[in-house]
Amino acid sequence: MVSKKVCAINHCKNDLSGQQRLSFHSFPKDVHISQKWVKFANNSRINEVMRTFGHLHLSLNYSICSNHFKPEDFVPNRGSSRRLLKYGVVPSLNLPVTSPPLAKPLLKK
Numbered sequence: 001m002v003s004k005k006v007c008a009i010n011h012c013k014n015d016l017s018g019q020q021r022l023s024f025h026s027f028p029k030d031v032h033i034s035q036k037w038v039k040f041a042n043n044s045r046i047n048e049v050m051r052t053f054g055h056l057h058l059s060l061n062y063s064i065c066s067n068h069f070k071p072e073d074f075v076p077n078r079g080s081s082r083r084l085l086k087y088g089v090v091p092s093l094n095l096p097v098t099s100p101p102l103a104k105p106l107l108k109k
């Protein structure tokens with residue numbers, strides 16, 4: 001088991017090392033919202049964890065980085081660098097940093 005936080009999004013390689021501008025947000029404890037996060041993550045490992053251990057385990061051990069949330073998804077929090085998500089927010093941005101949008105369609109299996 002690794003304790004280091006890594007983004008759960010399939011193609012996202014962000015982790016806590018050297019990413020000062022990122023914040024990491026644990027999977028929600030609400031199962032319905034959690035399922036939406038899992039769907040968005042599109043990550044077979046996350047799907048497996050959800051199936052095997054359930055959403056609470058997911059919430060304790062996995063996070064999604066702030067790259068996948070819109071600015072308005074965060075609670076306005078002046079004077080603190082710690083960002084919090086509004087309740088019920090679902091990640092909606094899935095932009096690979098390396099390739100520009102519209103370069104090529106996503107591969108589907």
Ligand SMILES: [Zn+2]
Binds near residue numbers: 007008064
């Ligand atoms: Zn990420």
